[in-house]
Amino acid sequence: MSEFKDIDKVSIKPGIGLYALFPSLRYEPWVAIGEMVDNSIQSYQEHREELVALNGPSYKLRVEINFSGGDNPTIQVIDNAAGIFSKDIEKAFIPAMPPTNKGLISQYGIGMKSSACWYSRFFTVRTRALGEPIRRTITFDIPKIMKEQKDELDIEKEVVTNPKDHGTRILMRNLNQSIPMGGAAAKVRSYLRSMYRDFLRTGELVLIINGEVQEAIVYNWLSSPYWPNDKGPVDNKIIEWFKEFEIDLNESHIPDPEDPHANPPRLRGKIGILPEGDTKKAGLVCIWRRKVVQGSGAFAETSDNVYRPVAIFGAGNSFASQRVIGELDVSELKVTSFKDAVVWKQGQEEEALKKIKQILNSDPHPLLKMAQNFRALKNSPTVKARIDETMSEIANATEKALLEFDGDNALGKDFNLVNLEEQPEPTREGISLYQKRLTLIPQFRSDIILELKDHGEDHVWLRVSEGSDKKKWIITVNRNHPFMKTFTEADPDSLEPVLRIALAIGIAEMQGLGAGYESAQFLRHVINDLLRNYLSSKSDAELNYED
Numbered sequence: 001m002s003e004f005k006d007i008d009k010v011s012i013k014p015g016i017g018l019y020a021l022f023p024s025l026r027y028e029p030w031v032a033i034g035e036m037v038d039n040s041i042q043s044y045q046e047h048r049e050e051l052v053a054l055n056g057p058s059y060k061l062r063v064e065i066n067f068s069g070g071d072n073p074t075i076q077v078i079d080n081a082a083g084i085f086s087k088d089i090e091k092a093f094i095p096a097m098p099p100t101n102k103g104l105i106s107q108y109g110i111g112m113k114s115s116a117c118w119y120s121r122f123f124t125v126r127t128r129a130l131g132e133p134i135r136r137t138i139t140f141d142i143p144k145i146m147k148e149q150k151d152e153l154d155i156e157k158e159v160v161t162n163p164k165d166h167g168t169r170i171l172m173r174n175l176n177q178s179i180p181m182g183g184a185a186a187k188v189r190s191y192l193r194s195m196y197r198d199f200l201r202t203g204e205l206v207l208i209i210n211g212e213v214q215e216a217i218v219y220n221w222l223s224s225p226y227w228p229n230d231k232g233p234v235d236n237k238i239i240e241w242f243k244e245f246e247i248d249l250n251e252s253h254i255p256d257p258e259d260p261h262a263n264p265p266r267l268r269g270k271i272g273i274l275p276e277g278d279t280k281k282a283g284l285v286c287i288w289r290r291k292v293v294q295g296s297g298a299f300a301e302t303s304d305n306v307y308r309p310v311a312i313f314g315a316g317n318s319f320a321s322q323r324v325i326g327e328l329d330v331s332e333l334k335v336t337s338f339k340d341a342v343v344w345k346q347g348q349e350e351e352a353l354k355k356i357k358q359i360l361n362s363d364p365h366p367l368l369k370m371a372q373n374f375r376a377l378k379n380s381p382t383v384k385a386r387i388d389e390t391m392s393e394i395a396n397a398t399e400k401a402l403l404e405f406d407g408d409n410a411l412g413k414d415f416n417l418v419n420l421e422e423q424p425e426p427t428r429e430g431i432s433l434y435q436k437r438l439t440l441i442p443q444f445r446s447d448i449i450l451e452l453k454d455h456g457e458d459h460v461w462l463r464v465s466e467g468s469d470k471k472k473w474i475i476t477v478n479r480n481h482p483f484m485k486t487f488t489e490a491d492p493d494s495l496e497p498v499l500r501i502a503l504a505i506g507i508a509e510m511q512g513l514g515a516g517y518e519s520a521q522f523l524r525h526v527i528n529d530l531l532r533n534y535l536s537s538k539s540d541a542e543l544n545y546e547d
Contacts, residue, residue, distance in 0.1 A: 022117035035111030120172035242272025252347030271326030475506035
């Protein structure tokens, strides 16, 4: 326990200019809140033995985060850690003053101050240190600090007699950022749960957000015989599909002039295969001193901030990108000041991924090959449920689309007589255009040109036309169409089946016209109309047939 000092003011210099700068930083809400959680964890780690000695063996670090809306919205972060000691409080609010112990989760001494100012123009820090008789409150009125050019703040004090009444509360109001509500609030919760997964998993941290205790992230590994190819296993030996490893980054290591004899950084990890494919869970997370600093989108129910390097996961919507998951301990590397990314030195990431891939591909159980080849039973309960959900979503969307047809355009009315007019194509000036020629198709006595264009002003997905010289047919797919943007923009690999279907529709129309059917274009016109509206949106269900 440290010696008690009774002080009346805290210094914030040289922070006046920095406090004005903090609101313009590019934080994500969960990263900003995480800075405050880090302070709580640092306090707990430094004084764990004293906290357990006072509170008993059942003591756990408890961090509560409360978002309150209304006319005067507020954010609170409350912990039961060791508080800010009198010996530290004089420097605790000076920006960029690092902690005494830099071997733990707090590193640069800027996080709490910068994130609180990013969130609010007025906040208070109320703290009572373990074993000290005084609870202190420091008020940060940022506009007033700037106007009066303050470099010291007064401390409000009150005597506390209960020795177990310790910890810190940060209360923010006059917010610069909106309170996360609905889906945004769920996103913040899921990110924080992902970021602090290790502390939640060990039970050291109880994280409560708006009264809801956050559960630890847990997952199982695939247990299956080895599939050497996609035809199936060659034996019945059950293997649990994960690998643990340690690697040294000796190839890219450049000795530090201040510590020339330091060893190359060592990374440790555990990577495996999920029992069922899930694009929202797959990916690697980089853990620095037990906090996820990169890839926290994995298990955060979002496609943001996922770490799926091509060297491990392949390109696009590969099987590995749906199945491979793992944690990589990068504690011997540097991280950004926000602790939201790894600072890879030149060559380090490439070396790490190369060595990890070699380990994962090594015999006798090549993990990446298994991830690529494995197929879950197509009539397993999970796949059946996904198929049923997806078909229901698509059926509902189609019902809505069909109800839009009325009058002369009613589907099924005078089918052979309907002749929808082709919408004129807007000018092609300045658009991206890709072309491939299918040469001299015998039954058409002409070439077929397949075009893919990026045309935001064209509302038609698929066009079929004769060339001006009547010696070729042109089938044009618009990549900037709502249907294409929803289903292929984020996943280039999904473009191939869509182009094949478009080509089949176009060729069928050409064959119909060649056979004398004047309404051969009807089908394509209706498809264009349907895909522009209700069928252009993705279903909420995720259907992975390969699982």
